[in-house]
Amino acid sequence: MLDSVYIIGTYTTTFGKWPEKSGKELTRDALVGVLEDAGMSDAGAMESSYFSNCGMGILWDQDLLRGHCMFAPMVDEGLFPERVPLVNVEGGCASGSIALHLAWKDILSGLHDVSLAIGMDKFYHEDMARVMTAFNHGIDREEKDSFIKRYQQVAQECGQDFRFGPERSIFMDTYAMQACWHMWKWGTTQEQIAIGASKNHHNGSLNPKAQYRFEVPVDKVLSDYLVSYPMTRSMCAPIGDGAAAAILCSEKFLKQQPAAVRDRxxxxxxxxxxxxxxxxxxxxxLTKWAADKAYNMSGLAPKDIDVAEVHDATSFCEIYQAEMMGFCPIGKGGEFIASGATMLDGEIPINTSGGLVSKGHPIGATGLSMVYEVANQLRGEAQERQVKDAGIGLIENGGGVISVEEFACGVTILERN
Known part of the structure; x- marks a missing residue:
């Protein structure tokens, strides 16, 4: 029988625009924080590590050995042990969940007892054209023409117009077109999307780690600057910097830890x-496929989930992913969000962190920051945004775009020990 795998440490930096902090500093902050959370005085027990990042090559001219370069100073100072293997992970916005999955497999297989998943990105850059170029790498660039043609066909079907250009965000435009189709097919409204955005800005106002810590009423969401119809600025994840991490261990290792570690x-x-x-x-x-497989693997069902973090790069995504995760019927996501079911005291609280639209979205760190939020909810340590009696949590993290869905997705289910 395969060993169980546990998370004993989680951490995220505050997300935001950090021009004064280097990638190495943010990575170091995350490592120090996750070790402290795990009750570890040092990283000597670490046997493998996975570093999630997407932007360093395009934005900061550091490719090929991103994580190795980030960790080298920490090895020199003795903060991280020598000779521990590090694997660079890249899968668009899903990179953090992929890093977690690989660390999980190391332990599940019996190869290692302790593994680190850590992610960092710095997407705030003075050259915004370069930032837009970085995001435009999230599609198959050899198939760009057929990609645009596919979205033009979707736009024609629902009576809209799809535009593509270097001055635009490809992800906001594609999410917006998917939202337009959903509105045409199922009657979803811009106001329902705005209700979800406003809810998440409220949650983010309670989260000391969030990039945006202010409320935005529904009417202000609707009247905000239009990015790509129906998406206003308040419905879209901001550009920012940050790092997050998780330490995973085997059941054998966990049993050797103090009660304070085992209990958390x-x-x-x-x-x-x-x-x-x-x-x-x-x-x-693909997110429904992953969710269905995760439910089957865990022996759980959507009704068993007490709290969830889903990948809301735009607020429409929360509507869609609520459907894909099985929290409501397909086509009813807008009504579900508008009913209040996903609020902190609702039927299934979603994006208690504030979601990407409020918490922020430094791509390589995002999936692991979602782990941090759900783990804290299950530990009862989420303070003002704590969900009552949260015992089971779900994380959905998607990245890249192929046709009308993501290129990669990770779904993780966590349980209070």
């Missing part, structure tokens, strides 16, 4: 990755 451990009930394809827009996405 969070069990990984399921970790599933899935890959995107060129699908018809009416077909459920």
């Amino acid at each position: 451990a969070v069990k990984i009930r399921a970790s599933v990755l899935s890959g995107g394809k060129n699908r018809p827009i009416a077909e459920p996405s």
Whole structure:
């Protein structure tokens, strides 16, 4: 029988615009923080590590050995042990969940007892054209023409217009077109999207780690600057910097730890990755495939989930992912969000952290920051945004775009120990 895998440490820096902090400083902050959270005086027990990052090559001219370069100074000063293997991980916005999955497999297989998943990105840059170029690498650039043609077909079907250009954000435009199709097909409204955005800005105002810590009423969300219809600025994740990490261990290692560590451990009930394809827009996405497999792996069902973090790069995504995770019927996500079901005291609180639209979205760190939020909810340590009696949590993290879905997705289910 395979050993159980536990998370004993989680940490995230505050997300935001940090021009004064280097990538090495942010990575160091995350490592120091996660060691402290795990009750470890040093990283000597670490046997493997996975570093999640997407922007360093395009934005900061550091490719090929990103994580190795970030960790070298920490090895020199003795903060991180020598000779521990480090693997660079890149899968678009899903990179953090992929790093977690690989660390989980190391322990599940019996190869290691302790593994680190850590992610960092710095997307705030004085050259915004360069930032837009970085985001435009999240599609198959050799197939750009067919990609644009596919979205033009979707736009024609729902009576909209799809635009593409170097001065625009490809992800905001594609999410916006998916939202337009959902509105045309299912009657979802811009106001329902705004209700979800406003809810998440409220949650973010309670989160000391969030990039945006202010409330935005529904009417202000709707009247904000239009990025790509129906998405206003308040419905879109901001550009920013940050780092996050998790330490995973085997049951054998956990049993050797002090009671204070054992009592805060969070069990990984399921970790599933899935890959995107060129699908018809009416077909459920790769995230539903991953969620269904995660439920099967864990022996759980959507009704068993007490709290969830889903990848809301735009607020429409929360509507769509609520459907894909099985929290409501397909086509009813807008009504579900508007009903209040996903609020802190609702049927299934979603994005208690504030979600990407409020917490922020430094791509390589995002998936692991979602782990931090759900783990803290299960530990009862989420303070003002604590969900009552949270015992089971779900994380959905997607990245890249192929046709009308993501290129990569990770779904993780965690349980209070």
